[in-house]
Amino acid sequence: xxxxxxxxxxxxxxxxxxxxxxxxxxxxxxxxxxxIGITGARGMGKTTLLLQYYxxxxxxxxxxxxxxxxxINVINRGLYNIAEEFFKYGGKVLLVDEIHKxxxxxxELKNIYDSFPKKKIIxxxxxxxxxxxxxxxxxxxxxxxxxxxxxxxxxxxxxxxxQFQPVDFKDLLKEHIKLADEVSYQIPVLKYFREYLKYxxxxxxxxxx
Numbered sequence: 001x002x003x004x005x006x007x008x009x010x011x012x013x014x015x016x017x018x019x020x021x022x023x024x025x026x027x028x029x030x031x032x033x034x035x036i037g038i039t040g041a042r043g044m045g046k047t048t049l050l051l052q053y054y055x056x057x058x059x060x061x062x063x064x065x066x067x068x069x070x071x072i073n074v075i076n077r078g079l080y081n082i083a084e085e086f087f088k089y090g091g092k093v094l095l096v097d098e099i100h101k102x103x104x105x106x107x108e109l110k111n112i113y114d115s116f117p118k119k120k121i122i123x124x125x126x127x128x129x130x131x132x133x134x135x136x137x138x139x140x141x142x143x144x145x146x147x148x149x150x151x152x153x154x155x156x157x158x159x160x161x162x163q164f165q166p167v168d169f170k171d172l173l174k175e176h177i178k179l180a181d182e183v184s185y186q187i188p189v190l191k192y193f194r195e196y197l198k199y200x201x202x203x204x205x206x207x208x209x
């Protein structure tokens with residue numbers, strides 16, 4: 001059964017490895033934690049973030065495996081059973097996407113976490129009430145992060161393939177005129193800002209550009 005999941009994993013990785021950019025949250029997450037939850041609205045890039053973690057840290061899915069919790073094979077086989085088999089054969093990290101679509105996901109994650117103390121689980125889910133409720137059961141174990149929509153800076157980076165460094169809020173207050181002039185000199189800011197307001201919050205906007 002693990003072989004089927006490996007095939008899916010590899011096909012998804014082929015698409016993600018073409019992407020040159022990582023969302024802001026990638027650098028903020030403490031990946032050393034053993035149980036990490038990533039929440040966010042649909043289309044924010046949670047799946048991509050999970051697969052980029054794999055690409056950044058591992059070479060084979062035998063060490064770090066991606067699963068989508070809404071896959072019928074995952075539901076039928078059982079998340080705990082899959083984790084048990086994967087870890088038994090040397091797996092180190094399990095990446096579980098769409099966790100909110102899996103029945104009683106809080107219980108299974110807790111059991112996996114407690115049963116395999118040397119292993120790691122990173123999961124993602126919607127910002128819906130079901131995931132937020134799950135925090136109560138996992139609050140002493142999991143560290144949660146929320147992936148928001150693209151900032152205007154991220155939007156520009158994706159559009160122009162050009163780096164724009166983040167600006168500290170204090171510096172923005174002091175040097176806002178100078179900073180605005182510097183950016184306006186490089187690009188037609190208002191043009192891109194109008195586009196951003198129209199459809200730029202979601203990373204997949206590039207598919208239509």
